[in-house]
Amino acid sequence: MKSHEIRRMKRLLIAAIVCLQFVVLLPSMEAHAFTDQVIQKGATGDDVVELQSRLQYIGFYHDTIDGVYGWGTYWSVKKYQDEFGLEADGLVGPKMKQMLEKSTEFDKAFVHRMLNEGRQFTHYGGMPLEDQKGPKPGTGQGPAPGKPAAPGKQQPGDEGRQQQGAPEQETPEAAPAPRDQPGAPEEETPAEPAPGDADIPAEEEVPEQDNEADIQKAINTPEGFTDNDIQIMAQAVYGEARGEPYTGQVAVAAVILNRIESPTFPNNPSGVIFEPRAFTAVADGQINLEPDETARRAVLDAINGQDPSGNAMYYFNPDTATSGWIWSRPQIKRIGKHIFCE
């Protein structure tokens, strides 16, 4: 028992000394603390960034620091809770936050700058920060674009429309994919430098280590859909139903999804949307308009299970419908200008 006590004191003392050092030597590294919310799986935002960074600092988390509490973070949190005798429920409450704050460092300014610049840097924790600045993507000096990425991990993203604090931008600019990182153990074993690392400018030296971390902003997307799928669908909804009541827009998105699920239509969003003559907005080019927030929200609602259309497969505008056949379908309901039918 006693030795245990002493060890804990020692650890605290070391932590205190380390803290002091940082406070004295590096005024830029302010101690930062969580807000007092309970952090739950699925959450996004600054608290999640801090949670991931702090867990990474002590080697519980090896994945990308991306500000989204996803599965990887969930397992890390549960492992931590298990190890330190907390209830392993994946909820980060006051007790766990206190423990993390005591045992880890978090340089908010640094991590957030990395997030905003999209750099990668070597493992967070146990390295001087100066050496941790990875190459900046998009400067032409980063890792070679087109490096194979982990499956399902790096589809080209989009303009970060959903990110709080991310500047809005009209044209998506795909940056080269950040190096995918081996979920390596904690040892400091030197590794092969990745190809494309050779031409990194001198002041941004990347030490050869195989425990690298990415810091890369991310967003939640519904299971089975990428952000680009949502964007294509939002364009279709906007082209077809802008100015309609909100349920009318959700219903149009739901019709697209009902068709994807149906055996008699193509089985993916673009297949359904770009079927010749299926949607007037595609035929007259209105699908290329930039959708508004409402259309996007309507698509998300529909993907999350909402269906005001009553499982409709077709809808038409009775004032402009040219096909006589469409009138023969059993009608479900009328929303705004559209009649939805089986």
Place this chain on the structure above:
Amino acid sequence: MIRSIIIGVLAVGVIGTGYWGYLEHQEKNAILIQSENNYQRAFHELTYNLDHLHDELGSTLAMNSRERLSPSLTDVWRITSEAQNDLGQLPLALMPFSKTEEFLYKIGDFSYKNAIRDLEQEPLSEDEYESLKELYHQSGEIQNEMRKVQSMVLDDHLKWMDVEMALASQDGPGDNAIIDGFQVIDEKAGQFSEAYTGDEGNRRQQDEEIAKAVEDLDEIDKQEAVNIAGEFLEREGKLEADVEETGDGLAYKAYSLTIEDPEDGHYIYMDITKKGGKPVYLLEDRQVESSEVSLYDASEKAKKFLDKNGFENMQLVDSKQYDNVGVFKFAYLVEDIRVYTDAAVVEVALDNKDIIGYEGFSYIANHHDRKPMEAGLSEEEARESLNPALEVMEYHKAIIENELEEEVLCYEFFGVIDDDTYRIFINADNGREEKVEKMDRAEPVYNFS
């Protein structure tokens, strides 16, 4: 002098305009030809694939041993998928041509199911063999009709662009050989569709299940529907609502309500079943601009909302934050078994904890008082069916609907292989893998401006 200058300028203008018009015309024609070529290609590929399909089905029948059909059936499955792809590129959306698509889907379904099963252990039954013969026969008829249409197209140089125009025209498709041919094909395909029952889209069934679930309950009138909405939404006082009734296309009768929120003027939309007055969905049209509460608090609120409205024993099974909205999936819990068939989704605004969305389609369709099912296997025994590379992180008991649309009791394992999380349902009676899903990761944002 001036006159001749003007005449000269005008003449140049006219000639210039004419030339410009000619160029424009050329360009338009080039684009039309290109579209036509795309249609022609899809159409001829479709005929080729249907030919091919018929032959391949024939060779499965000619095979001596029923155990070795798998490769051939796999090929059938591949060809149907290509034919479906070709169909999706033709401008047939405006005519009833769905029976042919359904026919292809069913051939695909049949061939896939029988190609993956171990025919050594479980050869085709008499009935299935009959089905296969029937498929062969039907695909032969369709192939014949398709060839007729094709030779017409080739002999008379018919254009798909004209089909498109005819279909889109005001007075319906007139006299168009391609359309007529395709209608014949669709009728033939329809005859088969009735003979063979594969699985239909399951959303349609859900409506019928809802209709069945509420059929014995008392009908409510419009005013009662508004009152139910008020209770459901926790809005005090008198609600102003537009109420409309759904049409015959829906299996169950429902009221559609449009309510102006007395508190902030946003519109709220709800559907409530006529029998039993059960709210099936709720949507509020509001763009949430900020996050004031945590996802956890919001999920507690969502849980309270369900409890208050008579959904008992619901457990949170998934939560996600999209911008400033929390989306929560709940499943009914019976003695620690998650009943995924009885699910409801609740959306909460993270600025003021208002409920801005709810849907309970599957809950209303499937929920009944269940007796907990007994598992034949223990959790350890079920684990033996898992891939040894999978590091199990969490497990539950769960009831899901399997591919045959039966409710089965499973062990739900969450596990990790190389940083990726998978969810695997192992049947609790026979250890079969009922479902394997890769859980999505968060999607990176590539914008560092």
